[in-house]
Amino acid sequence: MLAQRMEKVQPSATLKITALARQLKAQGAPVVNWAAGEPDFDTPEPIKQAALAAIREGFTKYTPTTGIPELKEAIARRLKEDRGLIYEPAQIAVTCGAKHALYNLLQVLVDPGQEVLIPSPYWVSYPEMVRLAGGVPVEVRTSPQNGFQIQARELEPLITAQTAGLILNSPCNPTGTVLSRATLSAVACLMRERGKWIISDEIYSALTFDGAFTSVPSLGADVYAKTFLVDGVSKAYAMTGWRIGFMAGSAEVVEAAGRLQDHSTSNPSSISQRAALAALTQDQDFVRQMAREFAARRDRLVEGLKKIPRLSWVKPSGAFYCFVDVSQTGLASNAFCERLLKEVHVAAIPGESFGWDTHVRLSFAASQAQIEEGLARLDRFVRSL
Numbered sequence: 001m002l003a004q005r006m007e008k009v010q011p012s013a014t015l016k017i018t019a020l021a022r023q024l025k026a027q028g029a030p031v032v033n034w035a036a037g038e039p040d041f042d043t044p045e046p047i048k049q050a051a052l053a054a055i056r057e058g059f060t061k062y063t064p065t066t067g068i069p070e071l072k073e074a075i076a077r078r079l080k081e082d083r084g085l086i087y088e089p090a091q092i093a094v095t096c097g098a099k100h101a102l103y104n105l106l107q108v109l110v111d112p113g114q115e116v117l118i119p120s121p122y123w124v125s126y127p128e129m130v131r132l133a134g135g136v137p138v139e140v141r142t143s144p145q146n147g148f149q150i151q152a153r154e155l156e157p158l159i160t161a162q163t164a165g166l167i168l169n170s171p172c173n174p175t176g177t178v179l180s181r182a183t184l185s186a187v188a189c190l191m192r193e194r195g196k197w198i199i200s201d202e203i204y205s206a207l208t209f210d211g212a213f214t215s216v217p218s219l220g221a222d223v224y225a226k227t228f229l230v231d232g233v234s235k236a237y238a239m240t241g242w243r244i245g246f247m248a249g250s251a252e253v254v255e256a257a258g259r260l261q262d263h264s265t266s267n268p269s270s271i272s273q274r275a276a277l278a279a280l281t282q283d284q285d286f287v288r289q290m291a292r293e294f295a296a297r298r299d300r301l302v303e304g305l306k307k308i309p310r311l312s313w314v315k316p317s318g319a320f321y322c323f324v325d326v327s328q329t330g331l332a333s334n335a336f337c338e339r340l341l342k343e344v345h346v347a348a349i350p351g352e353s354f355g356w357d358t359h360v361r362l363s364f365a366a367s368q369a370q371i372e373e374g375l376a377r378l379d380r381f382v383r384s385l
């Protein structure tokens with residue numbers, strides 16, 4: 001009964017662990033949640049107030065499909081102020097979360113059978129979205145020895161006549177790696193020479209801890225022309241449930257993505273658009289404060305991990321994840337996470353979901369107290385193996 005395209009799409013491999021964690025919690029187990037993919041902060045009050053005002057005013061009808069003009073202008077202003085990038089409103093489309101922007105871009109950029117390069121470890125949805133567009137995901141392995149920085153010389157042999165483009169994600173989910181300017185320049189130069197596009201998923205850009213974040217389209221006019229930037233308010237403003245993301249890039253492609261949106265979701269929620277407008281135009285101190293808190297938690301987590309035997313990791317420089325190599329424990333990622341949850345009640349995500357079965361993803365979108373408690377339990381668990 002199901003259409004063929006669904007045969008290739010995998011269920012989310014993280015569901016098993018999160019369902020088990022929920023079940024244990026419901027039974028009263030004191031679960032430490034290191035599995036979260038979202039900030040544990042509440043959406044700031046002025047943003048909520050803007051949404052309430054929108055409802056009271058009756059701003060509750062359809063809007064233009066790719067967003068209200070004020071929001072596009074606010075996005076353009078932020079991109080200019082924060083990253084020095086110039087985009088016209090016609091180059092911006094507001095979507096139902098960054099995920100939707102990625103999905104729509106792949107739908108309008110990938111022809112059946114075309115290949116899309118994806119550095120691994122990768123965010124779970126990239127390969128599935130490529131398959132849903134009829135494309136073929138091609139994994140580009142990175143390595144902890146290089147700090148998970150993608151190497152242009154390793155990317156080069158994978159570029160073929162079938163290659164459509166490359167998806168970059170810095171800061172990265174699940175490694176927390178921030179790609180250096182040198183890495184990005186080398187990779188972008190290669191893709192430009194070969195005439196391929198780049199989708200740059202910069203959803204964690206506001207959460208960069210050690211030094212500068214480089215936005216891919218800022219690398220030069222020719223890179224800008226062939227890069228599609230994806231971002232949104234989900235992570236930076238603790239607004240994952242509001243579902244507002246955006247894409248920015250060439251007007252031609254953005255227009256096509258808008259046409260696709262016309263016949264699928266139409267506009268993102270009018271109320272959420274007003275909330276996002278408030279988020280982007282308010283004092284940005286909230287974002288900086290949240291980033292500082294995540295950096296402190298990262299430091300605490302990494303200090304604690306150093307005392308636990310048989311684990312290794314690359315210190316994350318952004319997002320809120322640490323990708324830990326557990327292969328020295330003798331367990332693969334699913335078995336490790338299942339036993340960690342059942343035996344000491346710590347929820348973490350198996351690396352297999354990100355293409356790396358030797359690793360697990362620990363999220364530090366958890367309070368300092370939860371981090372301390374989780375470290376003590378992880379230590380006990382690893383020593384018991």
Ligand SMILES: Cc1ncc(COP(=O)(O)O)c(C=O)c1O
Binds near residue numbers: 037201240245
């Ligand atoms: C790398 C990456 N890109 C995109 C998204 C999706 O963001 P949104 O919630 O705005 O759709 C996520 C969410 O976890 C993510 O980790």
